[in-house]
Amino acid sequence: MFKNMKYVGYLVIVFIVATSCSSYQKALKSEDVKVKYDLAESLYKEGKYPKANRLFEQILPKYAGKPQGERVVFMYADALYKDEDYYTAAYQFERFSTSYPNSQKSEEAAFYSAKSSYMLSPVFSIDQADTYSALNKLQGFINNYPQSEFLSEANEMVQKLTSKLEKKELEIAKNYSKTYYYKSSIKSIDNFLLDYPGSSYKEEALFVKLDASYKLAINSYEYLIKDRLLEAQEAYDDLLKYFPNTTFADQASKIQEDIKEELSKRS
Incomplete structure (x- = not known):
C-alpha cells in the first residue's frame, strides 16, 4: 500500500514537472504576448529567474512605450541581478532609470545599477577598470539621492572600493x-x-617608503649616499611622527641604526 502511494506521488510530480515544462515551451513559442508576460511574472515571483528572463527578453520590445513596459523592464533587471x-x-x-525618471522605482533602479557594477x-591584484566604473556610479547615486534609504550601503561600498584601490597602489609600490x-x-x-x-594603509606605506629610501641610499654611487641617507632619515621621522607606536617598530629601528652607522662613516 505504502509503496503504491509513493509510486502515485512520484507520477504526480513527474506530471506536474512535465506540464510545467510543456507550458513554458509553449509560452516561448507562443505569439500571444500576454501569455508570455503572465508566465514570466509568475516565474519571476517563484524565483525561477533564468526562465523568466528568456520570456522577458522576448516581450521587452513589445511593451516599449506602453504602461506595462515600466514593470517589465524593472522585473527583468531585477531578475538579472538576482541571477547574478x-x-x-x-x-x-x-x-530603467533613464526611461522612467519619474517612476517610484527610479531611485531603487539607480542604486542597483551602481551595486551591480560594484559586484563586478x-x-x-588585477586591472581595476570595473572598480573605477563602480565608484563613479556609486558617487553619482550618492550625489543624486543624498536622502536615499540606500545611502548608508552606497557609502559603505564606496569605502570598500576605495580601500581596494589603495591596496592596489600600495602593492605596486612594494x-x-x-x-x-x-x-x-x-x-x-x-x-x-x-x-x-587618510588611508588605513598609511602606516605600512610610510614604512615601505623608509625601507625603499634606505635601500636606494646604500645602493647609490658614493657621492649620492649621504644625501639619500638623510632622506631615509626623514622617512623614518615621518613614520614615527604619525605612528609613534608603529607595528613596524623593530624593523624601522634596525633601519634607523643602519642609517646612523652609514652616516657616521661619512661625517
Whole structure:
C-alpha cells in the first residue's frame, strides 16, 4: 500500500514537472504576448529567474512605450541581478532609470545599477577598470539621492572600493621595491600619500617608503649616499611622527641604526 502511494506521488510530480515544462515551451513559442508576460511574472515571483528572463527578453520590445513596459523592464533587471548576471543587470537598471525618471522605482533602479557594477569589481591584484566604473556610479547615486534609504550601503561600498584601490597602489609600490626599482617605489608612495591621506594603509606605506629610501641610499654611487641617507632619515621621522607606536617598530629601528652607522662613516 505504502509503496503504491509513493509510486502515485512520484507520477504526480513527474506530471506536474512535465506540464510545467510543456507550458513554458509553449509560452516561448507562443505569439500571444500576454501569455508570455503572465508566465514570466509568475516565474519571476517563484524565483525561477533564468526562465523568466528568456520570456522577458522576448516581450521587452513589445511593451516599449506602453504602461506595462515600466514593470517589465524593472522585473527583468531585477531578475538579472538576482541571477547574478551583473553586467546586464547594471545596463538594464540604468536603462530603467533613464526611461522612467519619474517612476517610484527610479531611485531603487539607480542604486542597483551602481551595486551591480560594484559586484563586478575584481580582486585588487588585477586591472581595476570595473572598480573605477563602480565608484563613479556609486558617487553619482550618492550625489543624486543624498536622502536615499540606500545611502548608508552606497557609502559603505564606496569605502570598500576605495580601500581596494589603495591596496592596489600600495602593492605596486612594494613590488617596485622588491624588484630594486627603489626610486619608483618612493615616487609611488608619495603619490599614494597625496591621493589617500587618510588611508588605513598609511602606516605600512610610510614604512615601505623608509625601507625603499634606505635601500636606494646604500645602493647609490658614493657621492649620492649621504644625501639619500638623510632622506631615509626623514622617512623614518615621518613614520614615527604619525605612528609613534608603529607595528613596524623593530624593523624601522634596525633601519634607523643602519642609517646612523652609514652616516657616521661619512661625517
